[in-house]
Amino acid sequence: MLKTKLSAVAVLATTLFTAQTALAEKADPKFVDDSSYAFGVLMGKNIEGMIESQKNLFPYNQDRILAGVQDTLKKSGKLTDDDLKKQLENLDKYLREQENKIQAEKNKATTESGNKYRADYEKKSGVKKTASGLLYKIENAGEGESPKATDTVKVHYKGTLTDGTVFDSSYERKEPIEFQLNQLIPGWIEAIPMLKKGGKMEIVLPPQLGYGDRQAGKIPANSTLIFEIELLDFKAAK
Template sequence: MKSLIKVSLLASTIALALNTSSALAADTAPSAIQPATTVPASSILNKFKSSEDQTAYALGASLGHYMNNSMKEQEKLGIKLDKGQMISGVQDAFGNNNKLSDKEIEATLQSFEEHVKQAAKTKMEQEAKDNAAKGDKYREDYAKQKGVKKTTNGVLYKVDKAGIGSAPTNSDTVVVNYKGALVDGTEFDNSYKRSEPLSFRLDGVIPGWTEGLKHIKKGGKIHLVLPPEQAYGKTDVPGIPANSTLVFDIDLLDIKPATGEDGQAPDVGAQQK
């Protein structure tokens, strides 16, 4: 009968080995002009008696890195485990001399899993609360700046350049360049740096964009400050924590009238480059 810890360790080790192999295959594939390099056999023999010994060590090192990184993530949640006890547990498992029975190990790990989940939930709730407070203060200060206007939905905007022609409608496709950041200045996306303007239907993005871009025309530029409910709300997306107020600089490069076909819009603000 296998204990949960033994199964977990084995699964982690195998997963690490497979993932590492896949990553190395992708990252070190030889090109047509540069041949692949290999570690000289003499170099291996200086450290290990055989390739099997090297493999065993590599698996152990991979497992060690995995456990070390996991412990660092747990420490961010206020959970600190003793590395010495963890190493002792591994050694005892290899020596079939566990201090805990299989049932005790399984019960301990299940309890720990619930503890980690609760700690993560508490941390996320506190961060969301802090983000909301920071956003409220930022919007309050920004609203006092000259030229800033506020819509009934709480979207703050400042038109830097009005543009020409007509403002876009919900069904129009717009072409834009933009930069998005959090209130502390952390940038989460920037199409200017990628030299890749984005094209999408105006009604297919976050509400603050759909409303905000109607205040400029083709060739216009606008600065938007969106409250969470006009962006991603309580949802945690890559690079954007829950309850975040978002700050955008947007250039409206072109407006393409609707053709009757539904276009698909990108998830503006959640792209990581």
């Protein structure tokens, strides 16, 4: 992460300085001054962006950053290439460790929130629980046959996190969607065959029946997921 940003700045600097050197003798002095200042601003914005993106991980000393830039331009830098490499590797390691700590805290909070939500939901009237930990409440069973795991289902649905954040909704898009059932998350594969055409249910999935310990778009790792699902139709696999 850090190396990528620094490399991009270095490439930009090399390109612009090379162009400036080639044209310096022919350029108007004021144009040179204005362009040089603008280039400095551009470099500053890149450094500012890096500092801002890592402000929760590391308290950069801006005076020392400026000193490093000035010493380098004056060719009076105090670090050898090996020293520079070693220091940046140490910084990169530190940043990764801090990111891991922050992520672990988020994972813990998400897990605790999910555990509490499921415990409270399980106590509600009409809620049932399967051996896998799936919690469900069928509002309308529907009529006819139920889909099999290999069937393609047509559904309307809304997915929310325990704090009420909607992370996906076919209702908002005003268009149902079709999936082959056995290609979906485990909770859906287990729950949808409980419905018949026209059926509707609410399900609450522990992380292992959703996306587990990995983040998926707007869904944090270790999330408990709540879905409203309406089975509009299904068709058997050929």
